[in-house]
Structure formats: structure tokens, C-alpha cells
Amino acid sequence: MNLKRTPPAPVPPASRSGAVLAALAASQFIIMVATSIVNVALPHIRAGVGLSDGGTTWVVNAYSLVFGALLLAGGRAADLLGRRRVLTAGLALFAVASLAAGLASSSNVLIAARTVQGVGAAAIAPAALALAMELFPSGPARGRALAVWGAVSGAGGASGVLLGGVLTQAWGWPWIFYFVAFGTALVLAAVTLLVPRTAARKAGRFDWLGTATVSLALTCLVWGLTTARAAGWTDTRVQGALLGACVLLAAFVVIERRRPDALVPRRLFTTGRVAAGNLLMALQGSVWIALFFFLSLYQQQVLGMPPLATGAGQLPFALANMLGSTLAPRLSRRIGARATVTAALCTEAGGMLWLSRISVHGSYFADVLGPSILIGLGLSITFVQLTALAVDGVPGQDAGLAGGLVNTTRQVGGVIGLAALTTLAGSVTAAGHQTHLEAVTAGYRTAFAASAALLTATALLAMALTRRTRRNDGALAHTTATPTTPAQQEQNSRSAPAT
Structure with missing residues (x-):
């Protein structure tokens, strides 16, 4: 597969830049919705297609496994074949697979459809992020694009839980997949109409x-x-x-x-920031899947909240997430990226520590609402800053791979964290001598306390790793993944904050 080098895609005019960014961000939003929308509906899906306990687990695992395993391949394919081309192909595959999942009448068909969804998501996520980095130059435009990316990523996960409860309770579980299929079709149309055409970025073989x-x-x-x-x-x-x-x-x-022509070339790590960004993203990501897992179980099993109320309970988290993503570039310019990342991780750790005090006789407003807001703020700010760090200084031809790598570390980190934390919580529950609900709650408390400790350690590690590149500290939210013209460099030097 020999491909000729082509010039980068033109930066969209200001009148269209918002629409272009919205179309690309919607691609990220829809795959995050699909990641979490099935969680509340799992009992209904199990009854609908006759799933066993193990089969029910694979409705979630089939998607996340393939998604995480193929992200690097999706990123490199986007670099070689053209990012817009790979994005539209991934969206089309994702829409068809989602429709097939809704129409499934057997467990095998449903799990197969979820597997194909994972293939489509692995193409969408790195291609969309690489396009956003390519089309929005270094400077304030890059900072705004990353802020939007962080907002839709967190809001997508929380919205999926809410939509799963609403759709399942109103029309039945197939409608969660019909909604994803319809939403993906709309996103595909928007990308086709609004996003400029791009060609292959680099000569080489896959x-x-x-x-x-x-x-x-x-x-x-x-x-x-x-x-x-x-x-x-x-x-x-x-x-x-x-x-x-x-x-x-x-x-x-x-x-x-x-x-x-290595899949992960050494030049990707020459800046010293890509490795740091991915390591920190893996550690931070190790708690985010477990958070939704344990929090949903606590709300439903211990507090007795129905699916719809459980989903609605995620709205404050989603709103805090969007607020934090908007504030991230401003905080980075004002206090520096190092201080911003550290403060955000500590804020998230504080929310987890608050959750470690939940009780059997607690309530949503006393035990869940406050921590959710703190975690939403910290998680979103950290996500924006670490994504910026992970693509900082990456050559333009490798932007898709860099996007695939940071998504891979976050996804795989989440799976590892969930496995470790559920094992820890299960061992505490099994050793408990209280009532069943008290033992379960003790396990959840332990998982949240361990998450707080891990995030605190990650904050200390972030201080050490970012100290090595202090000269770039104030501009981390404006990282460069594509070459800039002399005029753009002059403009960036005038707009960059002093460090």
C-alpha cells in the first residue's frame, strides 16, 4: 500500500469552523453513548433474547474488547488511507451494526452485532480526533476544539446511561440500538456535507x-x-x-x-510528552469505567432507584463535565498546564474519597450528587489536558495514530481498572459479616477509596512528568499535531501566554 504524500487539509473558514467541529465531536459523542447506553438495559436485553449470565456480560465486553484492540489499527489506517474516508466508513459500519443489534432475535446475532459496532468505533474515534487536530491549527482554536472533545466524551457516557433508562422504560431495549443507528446516520450525513475532504497523509505500507x-x-x-x-x-x-x-x-x-514502516514508530515519542500523556491517561482512565459501574449498582441495588431515575442522576455529572471542559483551556492559560492537571486530578480524587463514605441508609442528594459534580469537573479537565499532552509535537502524518494510541490507553486502562476494582470490592463483600446490602456497600466504599488513592498518586506523578517540559507548560492546551505556516507561527507567538 504505497501512498503519495499530499498537502494537509485546508483550515475551515471561521463561518464553518463551528459546524465542522460539531460534526466531528458528534462522532465521538455517538460512540461514547453506545458504550454506556446498554448498562441500564441489560436485564431487559437478557430476558428479550434469552441470554445467560455469561452472555449478558458479553453484550458489553464484545464491544469494548474489539474497540480497544483495534484502535491503533484504526488510527494508522486513518493516516494512510485518509482520515475523512476512514471516518465515514466507520460511521456507516457503526450505523448498520447498531440497526442489526436492535433487530436481533437471538443472543448470537446480538453479540456479533456488538462486535461489529466495536470495529466501527475503532475507526471513528482516532480518525475524528486526528481530523480535529488537522483542521484546527495550534492556538486558541486548538484549545477550543479539545475543550469540546472533552465535553462530548464525558457527556456521551452520562447521556448514554440516561437514554438507556428512558428508551428501555418507554419502548423497550431494541430502541437503544435504533436510537444509536439513527443518530449515527445523522452524524454521517453531517460529516459528509461539512468536513473537508482529506487524502492520504503519508507514504508507506500498512x-x-x-x-x-x-x-x-x-x-x-x-x-x-x-x-x-x-x-x-x-x-x-x-x-x-x-x-x-x-x-x-x-x-x-x-x-x-x-x-x-512500524505501526508505532519511534518518532512518535521523540518529544517526550506522548509517553507521559498516555501513561497518565491510562492511570486516570483506570477509574472512569469503574465509576459508572459501581455508582449505577449503588443507586439501583442499595438506594432502590429505578432505571430512569438512575439515568437522570447522571445529568449533574454531565453538566459538570461540560463546564470543566470549557474551563480547561482558560485554566491552562492562567495557571499553567502542570498546575491545572494536578488540581483536576486532586478534585477528582476528592470526589472519589467523598463517595467512599456512602452507606446503606444514604440518599442520592446526600451521598451521590456532590461527589458526581466534583468528579465531573476533575475528569473533564484532566481529559482535555492529557489528550493535549498525548498529541503534543506529534508529526502531522502520525496524528491519527496518536489519537488511536491515547484512546487505546484510556480504554485498556479502564478495563484493567474495572477488573482490579471489582475483584477488590468482591473480596471485601465476601469477607463481610453484615447483611447483604451492608457487605455490598462496604465493597463499593473500598473501590471508591482505592480509586481516590490511585488518582492522588497520579497527580503526584503528573507533577514529576510535566516538570521535565516546563517551557511548554502554559501552551499544553494548544498542542501542535500539524505543521504550521510562518504566518501561523507568528500569530501563535503573539497569542501564547507567557510562561
């Missing part, structure tokens, strides 16, 4: 061997971790999958060192 190796490694890792929650860590299948993941990851490192 690294099929490296792609296959890392995809199988991530598949084994995610499968092993998700299966361990039900089968236990001593299960031979779990241990075999985790061992296979380690062997395949080691083989991937060896393969990449010897290939001229």
Missing part, C-alpha cells in the same frame, strides 16, 4: 504483522481481565490469556524495532 500482533495481544489482555471478574484469577483460561498477552506484546516490541 504494518499488517505489527497490527495483528498488538491486536491479538490487546484482545487476550482485555478478554482475560473481563473473564477474571466472573471466573476468578486462578482460572486456567484467564491465566492462559494473560500469559498470551504478555508474549504477544513482547513479540510486538521486537517486530516494531525491525520494521521500517
Whole structure:
């Protein structure tokens, strides 16, 4: 697959830039909705298609496993084949798979459709982010684009929980997939009409061997971790999958060192900020999936809230998330990115510590509302800043891969964190001598306390890692993923804050 280098896509005029960004951000929003929309509906889906306990789990796992495993491949394909082309193809596949999931009358068809949804999402996420970085130059426009990205990412997850409860209670579980299919079709139309055409960015060959190796490694890792929650860590299948993941990851490192067109080239890490951004994103991401998991269970199983009320309870989190994403670039310019990231992680840790005080006799307003707002603010600001860090200084031809990498670390970090925290919570619950609800709540408290400790450690690590690149501290929200013209560089130097 030899492709000629082509010039970067033109920056959209100011009159259209908002519409272009909205279309790209909607692509990210719809896949985040699809990630969480099934959670509240799982009991109804199980009854509708006759799923077993293990099958019910795979309605979620089939999507997240394939999504996480193929993100790197999706990012590199976007760089080589053209980002707009890969984005539209991924949206089309995602819409068809969502419709098939809604029409499914058997468990096998439903799980297969969710798997194909994951393939489409793995193409959409890195291509849309790379297009946003390509079309919006370094400076305030880049900061606003990343702020919108953080807002829709958090709001999409929270909105999915709410929509899942509303649609399931009103019309039945198939409508959660019909909604995603219809929404994706609208996004596809918007991208086709509004986003400028782009061509292949780089000459080179697609690294099929490296792609296959890392995809199988991530598949084994995610499968092993998700299966361990039900089968236990001593299960031979779990241990075999985790061992296979380690062997395949080691083989991937060896393969990449010897290939001229590596899937993850060394030049991606020459700035020293990409590795730091991805490490911090993995640690921060290790608590976000578990947060929605435990919080939804606490609201429904302990507080007795119905699905619709549980979903509505996510609205304050979504609003705080959007507010935090809007504030992130302004805070970065005012106090510096290092202080912004550290403060945001500490705010999120404070919300988790507050949740570690939940009780069986608690209430939504006393035990959930306040922590949700704190976590929403901290999570969104951190997401914006770490995404910026992870694409800082990346060459334009690798922007898709950088987007795929940061999405991969966040997704895989979330799966690892969920497996570890559910195991911890389960062991505390099993050792409890109280009533069932008291033991379950004790497990949730322990998981939230562990999350707070991990986020605090991540904040300390962020201070150490960002200290090495202090000269760029104030401009982290305006990172560059594409070359700029001399005129743009002069404009950026005039608008950049003093550090």
C-alpha cells in the first residue's frame, strides 16, 4: 500500500469552523453513548433474547474488547488511507451494526452485532480526533476544539446511561440500538456535507504483522481481565490469556524495532510528552469505567432507584463535565498546564474519597450528587489536558495514530481498572459479616477509596512528568499535531501566554 504524500487539509473558514467541529465531536459523542447506553438495559436485553449470565456480560465486553484492540489499527489506517474516508466508513459500519443489534432475535446475532459496532468505533474515534487536530491549527482554536472533545466524551457516557433508562422504560431495549443507528446516520450525513475532504497523509505500507500482533495481544489482555471478574484469577483460561498477552506484546516490541514502516514508530515519542500523556491517561482512565459501574449498582441495588431515575442522576455529572471542559483551556492559560492537571486530578480524587463514605441508609442528594459534580469537573479537565499532552509535537502524518494510541490507553486502562476494582470490592463483600446490602456497600466504599488513592498518586506523578517540559507548560492546551505556516507561527507567538 504505497501512498503519495499530499498537502494537509485546508483550515475551515471561521463561518464553518463551528459546524465542522460539531460534526466531528458528534462522532465521538455517538460512540461514547453506545458504550454506556446498554448498562441500564441489560436485564431487559437478557430476558428479550434469552441470554445467560455469561452472555449478558458479553453484550458489553464484545464491544469494548474489539474497540480497544483495534484502535491503533484504526488510527494508522486513518493516516494512510485518509482520515475523512476512514471516518465515514466507520460511521456507516457503526450505523448498520447498531440497526442489526436492535433487530436481533437471538443472543448470537446480538453479540456479533456488538462486535461489529466495536470495529466501527475503532475507526471513528482516532480518525475524528486526528481530523480535529488537522483542521484546527495550534492556538486558541486548538484549545477550543479539545475543550469540546472533552465535553462530548464525558457527556456521551452520562447521556448514554440516561437514554438507556428512558428508551428501555418507554419502548423497550431494541430502541437503544435504533436510537444509536439513527443518530449515527445523522452524524454521517453531517460529516459528509461539512468536513473537508482529506487524502492520504503519508507514504508507506500498512504494518499488517505489527497490527495483528498488538491486536491479538490487546484482545487476550482485555478478554482475560473481563473473564477474571466472573471466573476468578486462578482460572486456567484467564491465566492462559494473560500469559498470551504478555508474549504477544513482547513479540510486538521486537517486530516494531525491525520494521521500517512500524505501526508505532519511534518518532512518535521523540518529544517526550506522548509517553507521559498516555501513561497518565491510562492511570486516570483506570477509574472512569469503574465509576459508572459501581455508582449505577449503588443507586439501583442499595438506594432502590429505578432505571430512569438512575439515568437522570447522571445529568449533574454531565453538566459538570461540560463546564470543566470549557474551563480547561482558560485554566491552562492562567495557571499553567502542570498546575491545572494536578488540581483536576486532586478534585477528582476528592470526589472519589467523598463517595467512599456512602452507606446503606444514604440518599442520592446526600451521598451521590456532590461527589458526581466534583468528579465531573476533575475528569473533564484532566481529559482535555492529557489528550493535549498525548498529541503534543506529534508529526502531522502520525496524528491519527496518536489519537488511536491515547484512546487505546484510556480504554485498556479502564478495563484493567474495572477488573482490579471489582475483584477488590468482591473480596471485601465476601469477607463481610453484615447483611447483604451492608457487605455490598462496604465493597463499593473500598473501590471508591482505592480509586481516590490511585488518582492522588497520579497527580503526584503528573507533577514529576510535566516538570521535565516546563517551557511548554502554559501552551499544553494548544498542542501542535500539524505543521504550521510562518504566518501561523507568528500569530501563535503573539497569542501564547507567557510562561
